[in-house]
Amino acid sequence: MTKKAELTKKAELTRAIQAGTTAAAPALRAHSPEVSAARARRWGAFFYAEQVLRVMKGYGWTIVMYGVGQPVAYLFAMGVGLATLVETNGAAVFGGVSYLTFIAPALLISAAVMTAANEFTFPVMDGFKWRRVYYGPHASPLTPEQIAGGQVIAVTVRFLLQSAIYFAVVALFGASPGAWGWVSILIATLAGLSFGLPLMAYAATIKEDRGQFAMVMRFIVMPLFLFSGTFFPLDTLPLGVRWIGWISPIWHGTELGRVVSYGYEEEPWLTVVHLVFLLGLAAAGWVLTKHQFAKRMAS
Amino acid sequence: MRVSELASKESRVSSPSGAAPQYVITAENLTKRYGDVTAVDGISFRVPAGEAFGLLGPNGAGKSTTMKMIGGVSQRTSGSLSIMGLDPEQHGPEVRAHLGVVPQQDNLDEELKVRDNLLVYGRYFGLPMSYLKPKADELLEFAQLTDKAKSKVDALSGGMKRRLTIARSLINEPRILLLDEPTTGLDPQARHILWDRLFRLKEQGVTLILTTHYMDEAEQLCDRLIVVDKGKIMAEGSPASLIREYSTREVLELRFGSERNASVGAELEGIGERLETLPDRVLIYAHDGEAALEQVSARGLRPVTSLVRRSSLEDVFLRLTGRSLVD
Numbered sequence: 209m210t211k212k213a214e215l216t217k218k219a220e221l222t223r224a225i226q227a228g229t230t231a232a233a234p235a236l237r238a239h240s241p242e243v244s245a246a247r248a249r250r251w252g253a254f255f256y257a258e259q260v261l262r263v264m265k266g267y268g269w270t271i272v273m274y275g276v277g278q279p280v281a282y283l284f285a286m287g288v289g290l291a292t293l294v295e296t297n298g299a300a301v302f303g304g305v306s307y308l309t310f311i312a313p314a315l316l317i318s319a320a321v322m323t324a325a326n327e328f329t330f331p332v333m334d335g336f337k338w339r340r341v342y343y344g345p346h347a348s349p350l351t352p353e354q355i356a357g358g359q360v361i362a363v364t365v366r367f368l369l370q371s372a373i374y375f376a377v378v379a380l381f382g383a384s385p386g387a388w389g390w391v392s393i394l395i396a397t398l399a400g401l402s403f404g405l406p407l408m409a410y411a412a413t414i415k416e417d418r419g420q421f422a423m424v425m426r427f428i429v430m431p432l433f434l435f436s437g438t439f440f441p442l443d444t445l446p447l448g449v450r451w452i453g454w455i456s457p458i459w460h461g462t463e464l465g466r467v468v469s470y471g472y473e474e475e476p477w478l479t480v481v482h483l484v485f486l487l488g489l490a491a492a493g494w495v496l497t498k499h500q501f502a503k504r505m506a507s
Numbered sequence: 508m509r510v511s512e513l514a515s516k517e518s519r520v521s522s523p524s525g526a527a528p529q530y531v532i533t534a535e536n537l538t539k540r541y542g543d544v545t546a547v548d549g550i551s552f553r554v555p556a557g558e559a560f561g562l563l564g565p566n567g568a569g570k571s572t573t574m575k576m577i578g579g580v581s582q583r584t585s586g587s588l589s590i591m592g593l594d595p596e597q598h599g600p601e602v603r604a605h606l607g608v609v610p611q612q613d614n615l616d617e618e619l620k621v622r623d624n625l626l627v628y629g630r631y632f633g634l635p636m637s638y639l640k641p642k643a644d645e646l647l648e649f650a651q652l653t654d655k656a657k658s659k660v661d662a663l664s665g666g667m668k669r670r671l672t673i674a675r676s677l678i679n680e681p682r683i684l685l686l687d688e689p690t691t692g693l694d695p696q697a698r699h700i701l702w703d704r705l706f707r708l709k710e711q712g713v714t715l716i717l718t719t720h721y722m723d724e725a726e727q728l729c730d731r732l733i734v735v736d737k738g739k740i741m742a743e744g745s746p747a748s749l750i751r752e753y754s755t756r757e758v759l760e761l762r763f764g765s766e767r768n769a770s771v772g773a774e775l776e777g778i779g780e781r782l783e784t785l786p787d788r789v790l791i792y793a794h795d796g797e798a799a800l801e802q803v804s805a806r807g808l809r810p811v812t813s814l815v816r817r818s819s820l821e822d823v824f825l826r827l828t829g830r831s832l833v834d
Contacts, residue, residue, distance in 0.1 A: 236641055238634060238680040241591075241604035247633025248600050259627045263618045340614040344675075346580055347608035348631035349600035506582055 248349035256345055256358025257365070260331075264366060271366060274323075275373035282315050283308065283381055286439070301441065305385075305470050312383040313392050313465025314438040314458070316374050320367050320396040321458050324404030325429045327363045329421040332411035335359075336504060343505075352505040353498045356408070360494070363404065367397040384469045392465040395486075399461030402486040403432075405493025412500040432456045437463065460485045531556050531683055531714050532577060536586035539572050546572040548738035549586065556682070559705075559715040561732035563725045563820060565830070569738040570718035571611055574687045577716065579603050590683070604632060607676035611687040613668045615660045621671060622647060622656040629678040642678060649704065650674040666697025673704060684708060686717040690724060702727055722820035734820075734827060741827040746820055753826045754818035755780050757796035761789045761803065761810040771808065778802045783825060792822070 238244075248255065264271065287308030294307050302310040335342035335355075342355050350358075371393040378384050384392070407424065414420055435445065435452040436459035442450055453459035460482040466472035467479055532554040539547040547569040554560045562570045575581035576588060579595030579602040588595060595602040615624050625643040626636070634642075647653045650670040655663060663671065669689065676684060689705070690698040705728055709715055719725050725732055726746045734741040734749070742749055759779065763771050765787060772784050779793030793799040796815030803810065824830070 236638065236645065238632070238638060238642070238678075241601065241679070241681075244604035244632040244634070244679060245598075245601040248604065248631065251633060252600075252631070255630045255633065258630055259616070262623065262627060263616065266618055339617055340612060341616055343610065343612075344614045344616065344628065345631050347578055347603065347606070347610065348628065348679075349604045350631050351599065505580065 245349050248354075252350045252354035253357030253361055256350055256355050257361035258358075259345070260359055260362035261365060264362065271370060272373065274319075275370040276377060278319055279315060279374045279377045283312065283378065283383065286311050286315075287381065287383065301444075303441075303466075303470075303472050306383070308381060308383045309385065309470050310466070311439060312378045312381070313395075313469050314436070314462040316371060316378065316392055316396045317399045317458055317461035317465055318433050318436075318438060319374055320371055320400035321403045321432070321461075322429060323367065323370060324363070324400040325407065325421075325425055327366065328404040328408040329411045329424065331359065332408055333414060333417060333421075336412065337415070337417075342501075346505055352501040355505075356412075356497050356501040360401070360405070360408070360497075364397060364401065367400045368393065371396040386468060386470050389469040391468040395461050395464045395468065398486050398490065399457045402461075402489040402493070403457040405490050405497055407493070409493055409496035409500050412497060412504055432458050457486060457489060530554060531591055532560075532716070533589045534573075534577075534586065535588075537573065537576060537583055537588055538585045539569070539576060539581065540584045545738055547576070547583075550733070550735070550738070550740050551586075552733055552740070552743070554714060554716065556714055557712045559709050559717070559728050559730045561725045561729035562716075562718040562735050563720070563722065563729075563732050563824070564718075564735035565720055565824075568735045570735055571687050573735075574685055574716070574718055578606060578608050578685055604679070605681060605683055607679065607681035607684040609669075609672050609676050609684070609686040609689055611691070613672050615668060615671060615675070617660045619660065620656070621652060621658050621660060621663070624660060624671065625675055625678055628675045632679040634679065639678070646674040646677055649677075649707075651700065664697075666693050666700065669693060669697070669701060670704065673701070677708075681713070683714045683716065686715065688718055688720070690719070690721065698724075722824070725820055732820075734824060736824075736828050736830075742823065749820065749823045750818045752823075754822040755792040756794050756818060757792075757799075758816055758818050758822060759791040759793060759796040759799045759803075760812075760814040760816065761791065762787065762812045763789065763808075763810050774806060774808060775803065778806075781826075790822070790825075792818070 287306075291307035342352075345355055346352065374396070375384065375390060375393050379389065411421070431452060435449055436442070436456040437453050438458065442453040442459060445453070463472070463474065464479065464482045464486075467474065530553040532552075534553070535551050536549045537547055537551065538545070538549050550569075550573065552560075562568075562573060564570050572581065576583050577590060577595070579590070579599045582596055590602045591605050593602050616627065619627060622643050625646060626639050629639040629642065644653070644656075647656050650673060652667060652671060652674065655667065660668065660671070673686075673689070686705070690701055693701065702724070705715060705717075709728070715728065717724075717728060729746060731743070731745050732749070733743045742753065744752065762768070768786065768789055769784055771789065772782060775782055775789065775791065779791040779799045781792040783790040783792070791799050791803075800813055800815060803813075
């Protein structure tokens with residue numbers, strides 16, 4: 209465009225704005241409701257995920273600090289401090305690797321599960337009851353299932369981000385010797401979902417807050433964290449408590465993490481069991497969550 | 508909004524799926540039961556495009572439940588309902604894409620800034636940012652919130668939150684706007700600002716469906732309304748026609764003190780067309796209120812206060828149900 213033409217166009221635009229019409233500029237127009245509906249049907253869950261991620265951005269710094277600070281603290285305390293004591297018993301107990309390498313995958317998985325215990329409880333209560341955040345999008349073309357899905361997508365993004373940071377720190381400590389160690393980022397995300405989705409379904413049923421979530425933290429998350437072969441191999445525990453590990457996403461995730469991060473040797477069928485357990489629990493949790501969201505929002 | 512924009516929107520509304528719908532909303536025998544409780548009991552109505560249609564009734568009359576069914580978020584127990592020719596239960600997203608919804612309780616995202624609330628909401632309709640950014644600014648202007656664009660939502664007053672909720676409901680340029688008790692809990696000034704904004708939307712041809720238990724709001728905003736009580740329609744018509752049909756032109760309000768209001772009734776017999784005795788006052792329905800007052804004085808009765816006013820929808824409701832709208 210020549211300079212003169214450009215000037216003419218500018219003058220036209222100014223005139224149009226002064227005259228109160230936007231004839232010269234492209235008029236601001238929403239696309240038709242049909243297009244809205246079609247896009248929402250297709251991408252609705254991602255539209256809601258966008259909202260949740262925007263809100264998360266508000267406390268993004270906390271997420272990053274949690275992602276970096278927690279592993280550094282734990283790895284230092286356990287892997288460096290405690291390790292000097294436990295390693296005197298010989299590395300054989302921990303599959304021939306350093307104590308730091310042994311607990312690194314466990315801490316990664318546990319962090320994701322603890323994040324799940326936060327992200328799939330209070331925000332759900334907030335959505336249905338406290339600030340009723342879900343009911344805004346509920347009046348838009350989005351469906352309850354998509355609102356649930358959007359939240360899950362956003363939290364999955366957080367799992368991935370947080371686990372990636374965690375893994376980077378672990379790698380810096382030299383605690384992930386295997387070439388496939390990075391796969392534990394995905395395993396941690398899966399473990400977070402497999403613990404979090406059933407919890408989300410439960411959170412969606414709660415109408416009155418009577419401290420249920422604190423109970424979940426104290427009586428479910430903490431025992432799982434302690435008795436899932438996190439700090440010592442599960443088979444060093446008596447059978448009376450070993451079952452806690454068997455039903456724990458943290459144990460299944462941790463064992464998988466150990467396989468990929470330092471080539472921990474276990475029966476191949478057991479590796480398959482870990483994967484199937486995590487996938488199965490996540491899938492069941494998702495089905496229940498969808499059902500519960502649809503039911504609660506329609507009432 | 509500009510005329511050119513309006514014209515093109517009209518054409519958009521009239522051609523969603525071939526034939527232009529004569530009525531944007533049609534409800535037949537609409538019923539909603541929660542267990543043993545019947546919240547909405549077989550109501551039928553039709554709303555043509557561009558009308559401001561009101562549901563007037565006391566709290567618990569079934570207004571909000573009706574709105575939720577129209578909004579495609581609550582399933583009906585029986586009856587039929589069609590919005591823009593579509594059944595909201597089968598075409599939820601399509602129906603909701605046509606609507607703007609202002610719920611009874613604000614559900615803004617308090618963790619996001621004022622302007623971001625509009626952007627995020629627009630994304631639910633798949634609207635691109637190139638449209639949403641200027642549109643959000645336009646709507647903030649409309650809602651008189653431009654200088655609050657970057658504020659957090661919790662910093663807003665009740666009236667501002669309400670206006671933001673209305674702005675949010677307009678982000679997709681809906682041709683039907685559902686407003687559930689839009690001004691409940693607002694001070695008189697905030698209500699008047701809101702009414703003014705709703706008037707403008709009406710002028711632009713937006714169909715307004717609103718529930719209220721304020722008779723002045725219904726009179727100000729509605730072309731036509733249904734009076735709802737206990738889930739049933741008691742009467743239907745324009746505010747003026749309802750008043751004409753169910754009340755007299757004027758009302759004389761007399762207060763004799765709470766002790767005497769009830770007993771004085773017999774002495775007022777024959778004045779005006781109808782007498783209504785309430786705990787705090789006596790209402791005499793008459794074509795000419797002043798003349799009625801003269802008759803009262805002529806009978807030697809001395810009320811503590813007297814007031815002649817025009818009949819309102821409150822009187823219609825009282826006549827229809829024997830109860831006041833706002834207790």
